[in-house]
Amino acid sequence: xxxxxxxxxxxxxxxxxxxxxxxxxxxxxxxxxxxxxxxxxxxxxxxxxxxxxxxxxxxxxxxxxxxxxxxxxxxxxxxxxxxxxxxxxxxxxxxxxxxxxxxxxxxxxxxxxxxxxxxxxxxxxxxxxxxxxxxxxxxxxxxxxxxxxxxxxxxxxxxxxxxxxxxxxxxxxxxxxxxxxxxxxxxxxxxxxxxxxxxxxxxxxxxxxxxxxxxxxxxxxxxxxxxxxxxxxxxxxxxxxxxxxxxxxxxxxxxxxxxxxxxxxxxxxxxxxxxxxxxxxxxxxxxxxxxxxxxxxxxxxxxxxxxxxxxxxxxxxxxxxxxxxxxxxxxxxxxxxxxx
Amino acid sequence: xxxxxxxxxxxxxxxxxxxxxxxxxxxxxxxxxxxxxxxxxxxxxxxxxxxxxxxxxxxxxxxxxxxxxxxxxxxxxxxxxxxxxxxxxxxxxxxxxxxxxxxxxxxxxxxxxxxxxxxxxxxxxxxxxxxxxxxxxxxxxxxxxxxxxxxxxxxxxxxxxxxxxxxxxxxxxxxxxxxxxxxxxxxxxxxxxxxxxxxxxxxxxxxxxxxxxxxxxxxxxxxxxxxxxxxxxxxxxxxxxxxxxxxxxxxxxxxxxxxxxxxxxxxxxxxxxxxxxxxxxxxxxxxxxxxxxxxxxxxxxxxxxxxxxxxxxxxxxxxxxxxxxxxxxxxxxxxxxxxxxxxxxxxxxxxxxxxxxxxxxxxxxxxxxxxxxxxxxxxxxxxxxxxxxxxxxxxxxxxxxxxxxx
Numbered sequence: 001x002x003x004x005x006x007x008x009x010x011x012x013x014x015x016x017x018x019x020x021x022x023x024x025x026x027x028x029x030x031x032x033x034x035x036x037x038x039x040x041x042x043x044x045x046x047x048x049x050x051x052x053x054x055x056x057x058x059x060x061x062x063x064x065x066x067x068x069x070x071x072x073x074x075x076x077x078x079x080x081x082x083x084x085x086x087x088x089x090x091x092x093x094x095x096x097x098x099x100x101x102x103x104x105x106x107x108x109x110x111x112x113x114x115x116x117x118x119x120x121x122x123x124x125x126x127x128x129x130x131x132x133x134x135x136x137x138x139x140x141x142x143x144x145x146x147x148x149x150x151x152x153x154x155x156x157x158x159x160x161x162x163x164x165x166x167x168x169x170x171x172x173x174x175x176x177x178x179x180x181x182x183x184x185x186x187x188x189x190x191x192x193x194x195x196x197x198x199x200x201x202x203x204x205x206x207x208x209x210x211x212x213x214x215x216x217x218x219x220x221x222x223x224x225x226x227x228x229x230x231x232x233x234x235x236x237x238x239x240x241x242x243x244x245x246x247x248x249x250x251x252x253x254x255x256x257x258x259x260x261x262x263x264x265x266x267x268x269x270x271x272x273x274x275x276x277x278x279x280x281x282x283x284x285x286x287x288x289x290x291x292x293x294x295x296x297x298x299x300x301x302x303x304x305x306x307x308x309x310x311x312x313x314x315x316x317x318x319x320x321x322x323x324x325x326x327x328x329x330x331x332x333x334x335x336x337x338x339x340x
Numbered sequence: 341x342x343x344x345x346x347x348x349x350x351x352x353x354x355x356x357x358x359x360x361x362x363x364x365x366x367x368x369x370x371x372x373x374x375x376x377x378x379x380x381x382x383x384x385x386x387x388x389x390x391x392x393x394x395x396x397x398x399x400x401x402x403x404x405x406x407x408x409x410x411x412x413x414x415x416x417x418x419x420x421x422x423x424x425x426x427x428x429x430x431x432x433x434x435x436x437x438x439x440x441x442x443x444x445x446x447x448x449x450x451x452x453x454x455x456x457x458x459x460x461x462x463x464x465x466x467x468x469x470x471x472x473x474x475x476x477x478x479x480x481x482x483x484x485x486x487x488x489x490x491x492x493x494x495x496x497x498x499x500x501x502x503x504x505x506x507x508x509x510x511x512x513x514x515x516x517x518x519x520x521x522x523x524x525x526x527x528x529x530x531x532x533x534x535x536x537x538x539x540x541x542x543x544x545x546x547x548x549x550x551x552x553x554x555x556x557x558x559x560x561x562x563x564x565x566x567x568x569x570x571x572x573x574x575x576x577x578x579x580x581x582x583x584x585x586x587x588x589x590x591x592x593x594x595x596x597x598x599x600x601x602x603x604x605x606x607x608x609x610x611x612x613x614x615x616x617x618x619x620x621x622x623x624x625x626x627x628x629x630x631x632x633x634x635x636x637x638x639x640x641x642x643x644x645x646x647x648x649x650x651x652x653x654x655x656x657x658x659x660x661x662x663x664x665x666x667x668x669x670x671x672x673x674x675x676x677x678x679x680x681x682x683x684x685x686x687x688x689x690x691x692x693x694x695x696x697x698x699x700x701x702x703x704x705x706x707x708x709x710x711x712x713x714x715x716x717x718x719x720x721x722x723x724x725x726x727x728x729x730x731x732x733x734x735x736x737x738x739x740x741x742x743x744x745x746x
Contacts (some may be wrong), residue, residue: 028511038532040507071532073510074629075503076538081683104680128685 003190004048004065006148010137011061011091012051013144017068018193019043025229033232034196036143036302038071044079049337050088060088061134065141067094068197072102089134090126092272093141149317150327153295157328167272172330177266177294178219191294192223196230196317199262199292202314206336211289214234215279219266227264236261238277256286263291268313270299277313295319299331341366341419343380345391345429351540352394353567353647353740356401357654361732364404375406376457377419380424386423393429395741396567397612398438398478399554403569405442405554406456409734410571415444416456417515422463431467436556437477439464454480454552470671475520478556479713481509483546499628509539517566518555524564526642526746537634541568541739544631548572549736558687564646571736574650575619576612584691587700588625593707594618600708602715608728611655624672625700627679636669651733655714656726664710671706 003022004015016039023043029123045093047064051057062083078299084090094106097119105113105121110128112135113121123139123254125132156176163170181188200207215224216238228235236254261281263274274291288310296315298305305312319329342363345351351360368374379391397557409415422430433439437451443461445453458604483489495501514535521527527534538555549572557566584590592615603610623632638644640655646657657665678692678699718725 024511028508030511030515032514038510038536040510041503042507043502067644071536072504073507074633075499078499078683081502081686104677104684107677107681107684317361 001186002047003186003193005050005187006144007057007059008144009059010134011059011063012057013063013065013139013141014047014195015065015067015141015190016043016047017066018067018190021048021193021230022189031229031232033230034068034193034200035232037068038073039066039069039076041076041079042071044076044083048079048083048086051083051088061091061137062088063091063139064092065093066099067141068097070096070098072099076100077102077104084126086230087259089132090139091134091139092124092126093122094137095121095124110181145190145194146317148187150323151179152184152187154319154327156183159328163332167270168329169270169333171269172332173328175267175295175329177326181219181222181266189226191316192226195223195292195294195314196227198314198316199206199227199231203262203289206289207233208230208262209260210234211262214238214261214263214277214281216263216265216273219292220264223266225266233262238280238321245282256281256284258285258287260287262289265293265313266295267295268296268315270297271311271313274313290314297324297329297331341375341377342419343377346380347385347389347391347395350392350394351397352399353397355740356397356404357649357728357730357734361404361730361734364408365732368635370465370665373412375417375419376405377421378430379421381425382419382421383423386425386726389425391425392428395432395436395476395558396556396565398433398436399556399567399569400734400738402438402442402456402478402480402554403571403736403738404452404734406454407571409644415455418442418457418459420459420463427468428470430463431435431470432472433474434464434467435477437479441478441480441554448688451480452485463504467613471586473520473559475517476556476558477516477527477628478554479516481512481542481546481553481555482551484551486512488546502547503617505543506536506539506545507543510535510562513538513542520557520559520564523559524743524745526644526743527564530642533637537638537741538566538568540634542554542629545570545572545737548574548578561745563742565740565742567740569736569738576588576615578613578620579618582622587696588622593621593704594706596704597711600712600715602712603718606731609731611654611731612651613655613727616648616650616653616655617707617711621703624668624703624707625675627676627683632672636672637664638741638743640665640669642743643746647740647742649734649740651735651737652730654728654730656728658726661710664706664713668703668706668710671699671703675703 001022002019004018006013020036020043021034021038021041023046024032024036048243105124108126108128110125113124116122125134153175156179157173158176160171210233213224213227213233213235215235217219221237224235263277265274268274268291273327278288290310292314294315296313298318298320319327324330349355364374381389390652405416415622440451441454442457443453443459444455445451490503492501492504495504496672518531518535521531521534541554542553545568549570551571553568553570555566555568557564579590582590594617597614597617620632623630635646635657638646639659643659678696681687682692714726719729
């Protein structure tokens with residue numbers, strides 16, 4: 001299983017840290033979550049086999065993203081070279097100073113490779129050609145993920161035949177994230193890995209107090225279960241909190257006092273469920289840190305809901321004014337616009 | 341009957357090699373069989389005896405017991421005593437899992453018993469309250485565990501199998517020892533590196549011995565120590581399987597130092613020391629990082645000690661040889677860099693052969709110098725030497741690494 005494989009017209013992409021997290025947490029029982037920082041032979045061998053066994057790859061270039069990798073098992077450079085020898089050009093992304101030596105990058109003589117101030121490489125061309133169209137490529141891990149996620153998400157947008165009321169607004173369509181999660185494996189694990197990384201960077205200090213991840217629907221329970229493994233956090237499930245149903249289970253059994261909580265959802269539209277859950281947590285004495293989701297809808301501009309706003313959702317994909325038409329997603333009300 | 345722990349004598353690896361092994365041979369020669377008792381005076385003098393064991397001796401003790409039990413085809417008997425004098429050491433051995441690993445435990449909640457010692461289990465339990473750190477446990481690794489042996493068959497080349505095993509052990513070792521590595525500022529900054537170092541040593545052990553490798557890591561106020569012990573074929577047999585290349589001719593260094601005759605030692609024992617040198621030399625020529633590089637990084641990188649024992653001899657590599665090691669390390673890096681250049685730039689012509697041979701010859705000279713220096717020191721005063729010889733052969737490879745707390 002390779003989770004981070006993304007195809008682009010000219011190259012294919014792998015995120016090696018995401019793959020290492022899978023090797024260590026799922027294929028081996030090493031409970032390091034996303035905190036693992038070393039890349040092992042097994043992971044690179046898995047990527048090698050994936051490429052070797054695939055007969056649909058037509059691209060001639062492979063991009064390997066080394067983000068968050070701080071150590072590389074000795075002698076696995078040979079395996080990376082074997083990938084190259086399957087007749088590909090290699091481009092590396094996000095090389096930290098500590099792994100330059102293990103990858104023998106100093107043996108590649110190419111002036112296109114430029115060290116940053118931190119003595120690292122944002123991009124490294126693992127070949128020495130003076131001329132190549134690959135130098136023109138713009139390769140950014142975040143952008144690749146965004147495009148890939150959008151491409152896949154499009155297939156799960158179901159348009160309603162008539163106005164659909166939800167939390168006192170009408171929705172034009174419904175994004176079936178439950179189906180996304182069921183059908184888009186293993187890619188969905190890569191999305192969840194990215195969500196875990198975002199949570200780690202947003203609450204790096206608070207994570208040491210072991211906040212609790214709160215799930216509040218069937219799909220978010222799945223997300224919570226994966227995140228709990230990746231972030232080494234406990235989970236709490238609130239059942240049946242939805243915009244329509246209001247059926248609360250008794251909460252006495254869990255002691256909320258002085259604990260911190262992160263609310264997890266699959267999709268945050270207007271944030272009604274999140275706010276209900278937030279109120280429940282705070283009413284019970286817990287501290288609400290914030291909320292995360294796979295997909296969020298940005299109904300306000302980023303100026304109107306600032307980064308430090310506790311109600312701002314952390315997500316790996318946003319539906320915004322830039323893509324809502326393409327995704328056929330729209331929220332409206334029964335009111336007439338003033339110029340009509 | 342041989343007592344393992346003597347009154348007022350800490351049972352260190354040094355005591356193990358220099359005294360304990362000898363006693364065992366004498367006892368076997370005398371009685372034809374062997375039995376251990378845990379402490380010298382048993383239930384007598386319980387209020388004026390003091391027994392101590394250096395934790396990193398435990399892997400050696402297990403490794404030796406395993407060899408003996410294989411020889412006698414049954415577990416070796418060990419008499420236990422539970423009294424005021426033994427309660428501390430019994431408590432430590434028990435909580436370090438020594439009795440689980442050595443006995444016949446089948447309960448999967450505890451380490452699998454390897455059936456190498458037989459003892460009265462009713463002596464175990466109801467211990468003093470003091471618990472040693474839960475990470476201070478002796479571990480047993482075997483190629484037969486975790487289905488490693490069958491998973492390994494997927495890889496064709498020996499190097500790949502080794503890389504695969506190292507990566508598997510990284511995941512296991514991290515779980516076992518990472519907490520301890522965080523306790524020493526010297527090791528915590530390079531925890532990933534040390535996890536890998538241990539995995540590589542364990543991999544060597546299980547590959548050579550094809551059975552059990554015992555390991556333990558221990559941290560105190562002064563240093564982090566770990567000890568890894570196997571019953572394998574040893575270095576000489578492994579070297580015999582290496583084929584000749586343009587760079588390496590089998591036993592080239594050894595043949596040279598065999599002729600030097602600086603030490604006046606039994607030739608079989610001396611041969612053993614020379615094999616250790618040859619092994620390090622071979623490792624320094626390879627296109628893969630290996631034993632030589634581990635040793636250099638422990639000594640030059642962390643100011644630590646690297647003690648390598650096989651069969652009859654031990655070599656202790658430390659900063660006392662700083663100058664020579666530095667020289668070797670520079671040459672090795674130059675050579676390795678050429679290996680890497682060839683690999684990375686896919687250079688198939690032999691343009692670097694001459695340069696490589698030149699470095700190889702320099703390495704040979706440096707090794708010869710190191711050998712001479714060590715031997716001359718030994719002749720001067722063997723007590724402070726970095727080499728030690730034992731008349732009793734203790735099969736396998738036994739490595740101790742010590743990294744001071746900076």
